[in-house]
Amino acid sequence: MLDLARRAAELVVQRIENLPDDTAWEGEFKQGLDAQFMQDPPEEGRPAADVLEWAARDILPIATRLDHPRCFGFIPTSPTWPGVLADFMAAGYNPNTCTWLAASGPSHLELVVVDWLRRWIGYPDSAGGLLTSGGSAASLDAFVAARERAGHPERATVYMSDQSHSAQVRAAHIVGVRPECVRRVPSDGRFRLDMDALARAVADDRAAGFNPIAICANAGAGSTGTIDPLEAMADYCEAEGIWLHVDGAYGGFAAVTERGKQLLAGIERADSVGMDAHKWFFQPYEAGCLLVKDVGRLENAFAVPHDMLQDTIWGGNHPNVSDRGLQLSRSFRALKIWMSVQTFGMAAFRRAVSRGMELAARAEDFIRNSPNLELLNPASLGIVCFRISPAGAGLDDAALEGVNRTVLARVFWEDRAFMSSTRLRQTFALRLCIVNHTTTWDDVRETLETVERFGAEALPRMGES
Ligand SMILES: Cc1ncc(COP(=O)(O)O)c(C=O)c1O
Structure with missing residues (x-):
């Protein structure tokens, strides 16, 4: 168990270290997963080290990486390592x-x-x-x-x-x-x-x-x-x-x-x-x-x-x-x-929570200053809602929704970041939720710049009938 626990800790630490270079989202269709895993439980066991590597390679990574510094979708979470180890200890001692x-x-x-x-x-x-x-x-x-x-x-x-x-x-x-x-x-x-x-x-x-x-x-x-x-x-x-x-x-x-x-x-x-x-x-x-x-x-x-x-x-x-x-x-x-x-002490927690609010306020400023983005709701706590809507483009809400959906899908499939959307009354909105203690302003800014770039590429070319 000690050897396996060391290996498990190594895998978790490696994952955290490599996270920023990885994508914030990973997923798979059911058919592919069925083929790999929808089997009867084995009658006889196999070496625990193999099972551990198998789970780490083929199951655990197939999920949204909610603790990725560019994961802004839904309400993400970024656990601190003492919390992770505490869950391991709690399971090991298993008090009820x-x-x-x-x-x-x-x-x-x-x-x-x-x-x-x-x-x-x-x-x-x-x-x-x-x-x-x-x-x-x-x-x-x-x-x-x-x-x-x-x-x-x-x-x-x-x-x-x-x-x-x-x-x-x-x-x-x-x-x-x-x-x-x-x-x-x-x-x-x-x-x-x-x-x-x-x-x-x-x-x-x-x-x-x-x-x-x-x-x-x-x-x-x-x-x-x-x-x-x-x-x-x-x-x-x-x-x-x-x-x-x-x-x-x-x-x-x-x-x-x-x-x-x-x-x-x-x-x-x-x-x-x-x-x-x-x-x-x-x-x-x-x-x-x-x-x-x-x-x-x-x-x-x-x-x-x-x-x-x-x-x-x-x-x-x-x-x-x-x-x-x-x-x-x-x-x-x-x-x-x-x-x-x-x-970490409460001072660190206070700084980390404050930082989410500060980054959301900076994101709001960025959106306000962008000719291609429209603020749909000012930052509140760590959330800001906006859409691609270039001034003077003359697109109606339905057309803008199409553009914004296309951009969201491209962020999803092509970029390292992960975002989600919502509907504010009838309006389709992109949404950033910034609550990760490892997220930097560069993470937020570059994600917004990617949205702007994808937006420019998705917009119907001006002047074309
Ligand atoms: C505002 C709000 N309330 C309630 C919930 C439900 O909480 P939980 O998923 O922890 O059950 C969520 C989940 O994201 C939430 O964002």
């Missing part, structure tokens, strides 16, 4: 962080890490939570707590902006909110939830006999990085007695910086907040977190006694984390966050 009895050291470390996050977002001592697989699970657990606080009513409704992530919609469905009762509230010109529209929707629903159980705010919407009006939403939810959940899966960790704290002002007034350390806190998957302002609400919603687990009850001071969410058996997620922060 379900209960205090099963794993008091790891359970305690989870309390420590959750408490760090609690303080970063400005929550009171009464708050607590748990680490989850990610933002989807955090929202699911939050909506369960919200539903229970509302008394598990019939005809439950949930509200979120038209920019909210599909994970929120899915979580609402899973907790029993009928699809037609998930209200998508219109957003304003900057893609922030429209408060008047929210108030109207809630009032209309109440008059019609529906029961609002939760309102969901974006702290970094996936498409645009938009932050909803958190203070106004908190005022409204307090006045109306409705649970406010903040989806900070992407943007929540901006709270570790001074600028981010200002942008997220009001987050501390929410009933619950979800944050993904596997997005903007540089951890390998899976590392989400749900914080609930009154952690008792979470335990009321999830703790279910079971005779077989009676030995695990150690009293209020020794929480069983499994009483706070969906999972009983749980991996030791806290270790990676703790080991990374202990290794």
Whole structure:
């Protein structure tokens, strides 16, 4: 095992070293993969070293390299190496962080890490939570707590902006909110939830006999990085007695910086907040977190006694984390966050998060100054949306969409960078999400220059009829 572990570490390190010269995306059609791998499991084993090399050569690289410095698609992640080693250690020691009895050291470390996050977002001592697989699970657990606080009513409704992530919609469905009762509230010109529209929707629903159980705010919407009006939403939810959940899966960790704290002002007034350390806190998957302002609400919603687990009850001071969410058996997620922060210190994390925002702001300037690019939404946190749209080209939206799709595909197949797109209202938008601690301005600038060049080549030649 020691020899294999050394080889595994060597492979991971080599990969990281070679990453900048590699492409950010690699993929394969199913037919090709079927031919290689869709086989019965072998009856007899083969040398472990061969299996390791096989996986490293033919399986692991066939994926988007989310930690590539030019990976700007969707919401990428770039794990720090202490986090990677922590996951290896956690698997090797394999504690089950379900209960205090099963794993008091790891359970305690989870309390420590959750408490760090609690303080970063400005929550009171009464708050607590748990680490989850990610933002989807955090929202699911939050909506369960919200539903229970509302008394598990019939005809439950949930509200979120038209920019909210599909994970929120899915979580609402899973907790029993009928699809037609998930209200998508219109957003304003900057893609922030429209408060008047929210108030109207809630009032209309109440008059019609529906029961609002939760309102969901974006702290970094996936498409645009938009932050909803958190203070106004908190005022409204307090006045109306409705649970406010903040989806900070992407943007929540901006709270570790001074600028981010200002942008997220009001987050501390929410009933619950979800944050993904596997997005903007540089951890390998899976590392989400749900914080609930009154952690008792979470335990009321999830703790279910079971005779077989009676030995695990150690009293209020020794929480069983499994009483706070969906999972009983749980991996030791806290270790990676703790080991990374202990290794680098918070100053390094603050610099790395700030850098994403700074690079996005520089990308915005570049786009504003380019005669061939059009800014579609200013940088928000680390995301900027734009398209190729040369001044005076006289192309309509459909033609521009064609040009931009062509360019996106060329970046995908021909360039080292990886980008993705979104739709802002009806407009097709290219989108950069800059959250990698190894990304430099040259990475961003050269990617934008490539987009400009491919754009010039894709445009129908001016003057041709
Ligand atoms: C804004 C936002 N919310 C929620 C989610 C879902 O989180 P996860 O994929 O960690 O479950 C994502 C995922 O990218 C996201 O960007």
